[in-house]
Amino acid sequence: MNKAEQLKDIQSQSDERNVGIRKVGVKDLRYPITLLDRQSEKQHTVASMNMYVDLPHHDRGTHMSRFVEVLERHKLKLWPSNLDEILNDMRKTFECETAHIDITFPYFIRKAAPVSGIQSLMEYTCRLEAERDGHLAMWFSVDVPVTNLCPCSKEISDYGAHNQRGIIHLRVHTRHFIWYEELIEMAESSASSPLFTILKRQDEKYITERAYDNPRFVEDAAREVAIQLKADQRIDQFRVEVENYESIHNHSAYACITSDDVSS
C-alpha cells in the first residue's frame, strides 16, 4: 500500500511542546467582496484578507484549506452584515475559541466638486479587523488623503505657503457599527482641505484659498480629529496618525494621538 491510500492527517497529530498558538491561518489572500455603503448602494471591491484562529497547545496544526472554504460558503452575501456569521462559522469549523478576520480594501465615495458640483469617485483604503470569542470586537481603520498647508510657512513668507498631500490614518475600536463615511468626514474636516478626483478651475481656486485660510500642522490636524473621535459615544478607543509628505523635504512630518491622551 503506498502513501496515497492512507493520506495521513499530520495536522491532527498531538503536540507535546505545550505552546498554544495565538493566531494561525491564511494571510494576504486576495478575494473579491461586495459591500453596502452608507447610501445603501452595493459596492464591488477586491480585498486582501487575513483569516486566523487560535490553536490549543495540544494540536499540531491547522487545516488551512478550510479558511477559504468558509469564505466561499459566505461570499455571495453582502458584507458586513454577514461578518459575525463568518466568524461564527470559523469558530465552528475549526472548533476554536477565537476567530479573527483582518481585511483591507479600496472603498470609493462619489463626491461633488465644491463649486462646479461635478461628480467623481475618490478612493479610500479601509480596513476591518474583527475578533470573536464570547463577544465580538471590531476595529475600523481608514486612510484619508488630505491637503495640509503649513502655518509656519504662511506666517513667515511674504507670499505663498508650502502645502502637500497628507494621510490621516484612523483606527477606532467599537462594539457598534460605524460607517467609514463618518470617519472620513471627521478626518477631512480636520485638514486644510479635502481632496477631489475632478476639480475644474473654479474648484481649484476654491480649494487653494480654503487651504491657505486653514493652515494645519500635523499636530493641529491630529488634535482636531482626536476631539471629534473622543466626542463619539460609540468609540471607546482610537488612534489618530497624521503624516504629511512634506513638499519641502524628502521625509514626512508625523503626529500620533491615542484615546488615552485626551482628557474626557
Added chain:
Amino acid sequence: MNKAEQLKDIQSQSDERNVGIRKVGVKDLRYPITLLDRQSEKQHTVASMNMYVDLPHHDRGTHMSRFVEVLERHKLKLWPSNLDEILNDMRKTFECETAHIDITFPYFIRKAAPVSGIQSLMEYTCRLEAERDGHLAMWFSVDVPVTNLCPCSKEISDYGAHNQRGIIHLRVHTRHFIWYEELIEMAESSASSPLFTILKRQDEKYITERAYDNPRFVEDAAREVAIQLKADQRIDQFRVEVENYESIHNHSAYACITSDDVSS
C-alpha cells in the same frame, strides 16, 4: 517691515485644545549609519528612521528641523553605543518627557556554505525601537528568511514535498542589549533550513536533504522559536510571526505566538 524681519515662531504658540500629543516628529527619513556587529566589525548601512517626542497639551507644535540636527550631531559615532546619548539629547533639545527612535535597516552577516565553506553575505532586515523617559526600553526586531518544507506534503506524497521561502519575524522587548545574530540563530535553527547566498552543488544537496529531514509547518517553526525566546532571561516580552510564501498557493500560511501564550 515685512514678515521676513520677524519670522514669528508659530510652533511655540500656546494651544487651547487640551490634547497632548503622544508622538510627533519626522518619519521615513533615510540616513546612512555605522554600526558594530558581533564580530566587532564596523558595518555601514542605510537606515529608514522615525524620531518622535511627546508634546504637552499647551504647546502648538514641534520644531521638526531639530530632529535631524540631533542626528547630525551624533552620526559619526558608532551605533548602538550612542543610542541612549541620542535619546537624551532629544529629551534635552525638545524639553520633553519621552523620546522615541524607530529605525529599520538592512544588516549583513558573512556566512559559510554548509559543505563547501564558500563565504558570502546574507541580508536580514533589522529594526530597533527605543523609548526613553525615566528609563530606557528597547524592542529588537528582525526578519529572518528561511526554508520550510511541509510535513503533510512529505507524508502523503510518494516522493517530493512542497517547500518554500518563509519569513520568521521576531520582536523582543528587553532592557538589556541583545545581538541580532542571536535572534537570527534562534530563527534559523527553528526552520527546515537556513538560507545562503552562495551554494555550490554539494551544498544544495545538503540543504535539500536537510529540509526534507526537518519538515516544519508555520505552527512548528513558531513554537520552536517561542521556546527558545522564553528560555532567554534577558527577554521579558516577545512576538514570533512565521509566514510561508506557499509554493502551492498564491497566499501565505501564517502563525503568531506571543510571550503570553507560553507557560513558564
Added chain:
Amino acid sequence: MNKAEQLKDIQSQSDERNVGIRKVGVKDLRYPITLLDRQSEKQHTVASMNMYVDLPHHDRGTHMSRFVEVLERHKLKLWPSNLDEILNDMRKTFECETAHIDITFPYFIRKAAPVSGIQSLMEYTCRLEAERDGHLAMWFSVDVPVTNLCPCSKEISDYGAHNQRGIIHLRVHTRHFIWYEELIEMAESSASSPLFTILKRQDEKYITERAYDNPRFVEDAAREVAIQLKADQRIDQFRVEVENYESIHNHSAYACITSDDVSS
C-alpha cells in the same frame, strides 16, 4: 476685479521652448471597472489607471480634469469592448494625435482543484496598455504565479528537491484581442505546476508529485512559454520573464526571452 472673475486659462498659453511632450496626463488613478471574462461573466474589479495624451510643442499644458471626465462618461459600459471608444474620445477631447491608456488590475478565475474538484478563485495581476493614433496597438500583460521545482536539486539529492513560488510575467503585442485566460494557460502549462487557492489533501499529494515529475529551471519555463507564444499567429511581439523566489536563497533566479530570440 479680482482674479476669480477672470480664471485665466494658463494651460492654453503658447509655449516657446520647442519641445513636444510624448505623454502627459494622470497617473495612479484608482477607479472601479467592470469587465467581461472568457465565460462572458461580468467581473467587477479595481484598476490603477494611467491616461496620457501627446502635447504639441506649441502648447504649454494639458487640462488634467478632462481625463477623469472622459472616464466618467464611459465607465458604465463593459470593458474592453469600449476601450477604443474611450481612446477616441480622449483624442477628440484633447485634440491630440495619440491617446494612451495603461491599466493594471486584479483578475479572478474560478479554478477546480485537480483531484477533489473543489472550486475557488485565483487572482492574477493583469495589465493592458493601449495606444491609439491612426491605428490601435495593444499590449496585454499578466503575472502568473506558479510552482517551479529545481531539476538540479532533484538530480543530486538522495530525496526531496527544493521548489518555490515563481512568477511568469508575459507581455504580448497584438492588434487582435486575446483573452488573459489564454496567456495564463500558456504560463501555467510551462511551469512545474499551477497554483490553486483551495487544495485538499488528495490535491496536495497530486501537486507535490506533479511538480517532482516536472522539474523546471527558470530557463526551462521561459523557453516553454516562448515556444507557445511564437506559435500563436495573433501575437507579433512578446517578452517572457520568469522569476523564482528561490526557497534556498534570499534572492531570485530570473530568465527573460523576447520574440526576437526565437527563430521562426
Added chain:
Amino acid sequence: MNKAEQLKDIQSQSDERNVGIRKVGVKDLRYPITLLDRQSEKQHTVASMNMYVDLPHHDRGTHMSRFVEVLERHKLKLWPSNLDEILNDMRKTFECETAHIDITFPYFIRKAAPVSGIQSLMEYTCRLEAERDGHLAMWFSVDVPVTNLCPCSKEISDYGAHNQRGIIHLRVHTRHFIWYEELIEMAESSASSPLFTILKRQDEKYITERAYDNPRFVEDAAREVAIQLKADQRIDQFRVEVENYESIHNHSAYACITSDDVSS
C-alpha cells in the same frame, strides 16, 4: 553509489528547444557596495543588484552561484571604476557574449540650506544599468524629489497656490561616464524648488517664496530638463519623467519626454 557521489551537472546538459535566452541570472540580490562621489569621498551604501548573462540556445542552464562569486571577487574595490572589470569577469566566467549589471541604490549628497547654510544629507535613488558585449553601454538613472507649485492655481487664486512633492526621473544613455550629481542639478534647477533635509525658519521662508516665484507644471519641468539633457554632448539618448504627487488630488500628474521628442 548514491546520487551524492556523482553530483551530475544538469545545467550543462544540452538543450534541443532551439531558443536562446536573452538574460538569465540573479535578481534582487542585496549587497553592500562602496562608491566614489564627485568630491572623491568614499560612500558606503546598500545595493539591490541584478546580474544577467545571455545563454546560447544549445545550453540548458546557467550556474547561478557564479554570479555572487564574481561579485565577491570584486567587491572590495571602489565602484564604478571596476564596473567594466566585473562585466568582463562575468563574460569570461560564463563564456557568454553579453553581461548585464542592473543596480539600484540610495545615494547621499551633503547639501547646505539656502540661507542658514546648515548642512545635512539628502537621499537620491540611483540606478546604473550596464551591458557589455563587444563594447560597453551604460544607462544612468536617478529619482530626484523636488517641489512643484502649480502655475494655474497661482494665477486664478487670490492668494496661495497648491504645491507638492514631485519626482523627476531621468534615464540617460551614454558611453561616457557622468556624475549623478550632474543629473541631479539639471533636475533640481528645472523644478519650482529643490528639497533639503534641514531647513531653519529663514530657509523655509526662502523656499516658500522661491517656489511661488517659479511655478511649474509637470510639462514645464519636463521641458526644462529635456533642454539641458539635449545640450549635453555626452548623452545620446534620454527619457525624462516628471510626476507630481498632487496635493489637491489622490493621483499624480505626469509628463514624459524622450530624446526623440526634442529637435536638435
